[in-house]
Amino acid sequence: MMTTPPLASYPDWKAPSEDGASLIWPGPAKLLQDTRDNQYRLSRADRLHIQNAPLPLLRKQARQSIGHDDAQPLIATGHQTELHHSGVWAKNPLMDTIADRLGGRAVHLAVDTDAPKHLTLRWPGRSLPLTDDPAVSTAAWSALLAPPSPTWQIHLEQAAREDRALSYGPMLFDFLDAMKRLASSGKDFDSILTEAMHSLDGSLGLRHHTLMASAMWQSQAFLTFAHHIIARALLFAVDYNAALGEYRQRTGTRSTMRPMPNLFVGLGATPEAAPEAIEIPFWLDDLANGVRTRPSVFADGQGFRLHLINGEEFRFDPHAPADAASHDLANFLTASRHRLSPRALTLTMFVRLLLADQFVHGIGGARYDQVADQIIATHFGIDPPAFSVTTATLYFPGAASRERVCMPCLVREAHRSKHAVLGPAKLGRVAQIAALPRGSAARSEAFAKLQADRRTAAATDPSVRKWDQRIIHAKLQLQEEKTLFDRELFYAIQPRERLERLIDHHRDAFS
DSSP: OOOOOOOOOOOOOOOSSTOOOOOEEEEEEHHHHHHHHHHHHTTTTTTEETTTTHHHHHHHHHHTTTTOOOTOEEEEEEESSSOOOOOHHHHHHHHHHHHHHHTTTTEEEEEETSSOOEEEEETTTTTESSSOOOGGGTTTSSSSSSOOHHHHHHHHHHHTTTGGGGGGGTTHHHHHHHHHHHTTTOOOOHHHHHHHHHHHHHHHHOOOEEEHHHHHTTTHHHHHHHHHHTHHHHHHHHHHHHHHHHHHHHHTOOTTTSSSOOOOOOOOOOOOOHHHHOOOOOOEEEEETTTEEOOOOEOOSEEEEEETTTEEEEEEEEESSSHHHHHHHHHHHHHHHEEEHHHHHHHHHHHHIIOOSEEEEHHHHHHHHHHHHHHHHHHHHHHOOOEEEEOOOSSSTTTSSOOOOOOOHHHHHHHHHHTTTTTHHHHHHHHHHSSSOOTOOHHHHHHHHHHHHHHHHHHOOOOHHHHHHHHHHHHHHHHHOOOTTOOTTGGGSSSSSHHHHHHHHHHHHHH
16 A cells, blocks of 8 residues: 555635625635646556556546547536535536636536435425426435426426516526426436436536436446455455544544445454455445345455345456456446446545546535545545535525524513513512522512512513514514525526526636
């Protein structure tokens, strides 16, 4: 294992609370230079071998598999196929801007191999699932979902067009029109959703490409990468778990489930024996039955074996040449109708090492990829390529001009009102109580009498009743504000001009 310099420290990134504000890290000049440096270093990292092949060769394979000129900078981001909120969507304008400044290409990796979530259209007063497939919350991965039926498409459009809350003309209507047009193409739900959002972005002047992740997981470069990790399962699990431990200690994270659980390493019959089972950082997808498992492999003295339920098995040999390893693994998975899909850290390590010259993260992914940086440094023995971070805040249109409820302020003022109903006389009675012996029955009785008189007066006092009504009204207003000031609303809830303004903000930052 190669030694590497200490990793850089990371800022404590925070999403902006101000409507229309965004975060870009690092600054534009450094971000552009980092991208050039990543491209230069990774294209010359011949000392790093993955499954016995030099990294630059595998990078060329990966980039050519998506039709990319290896000499051209590739800026990438990725997110699961869901209704992206404005903070997630901000990654697209940023990578488009970087690609434009460097004469590169921007690619959004649509991860259609994650479990479905965030597929509900929400605006004040309404919440509707994007598809009427009953498996919308239970499917093993989102590409298994059926597109919305024609009846449901009509229902969604009518609900949106008839709701006065959307009378300002959001881009949601363009999105729903694109969904309806694409639904007749025979494509799966994830492809329709991704293409509808891509169509929306194109109309806003963004020029990135989209790539469905499931296609990438069939590529020679990815299967070589997966074979490398699994053929060295014990060493990788040790480095993976150590990186998680370092992150938890550094950030004060107590839960062993955060940011994700350790890889399981089973113990053998004796302390000297090899581990009996080692979990690998992939999903094993049964494509025939639409189910997935968290697989483990078993050491056999020369490599590791993956066993399927039907008795079939595949041996991962750390000494196998890269071409043979990926070819044999592809044949095994195809014949058995299975797929290896990477989990979060494995996915971003593959993209950052073998595909992209700059990877644009949101805040959550950036926090997790601090762990990936440590794994890249310790397991692959290379300084991790720099990544970037962006997010943005767009509230429901019109919400920014509203004054938000300050419930603690109202409760505090209501409390003062209730305790002031006895007027100046209260001060005299308090002084009398203070003069009585501490712990005496007389003092307790006097205090109880004061409180009873205060409650009686408060029950009929107009000012107290006014404060009570204000608090009731404020609680109702808070319920409404949960959506109005929710920064995780689908970005197409915004009108065109607000999205264009955010795009211009990213471009102006680099001008």
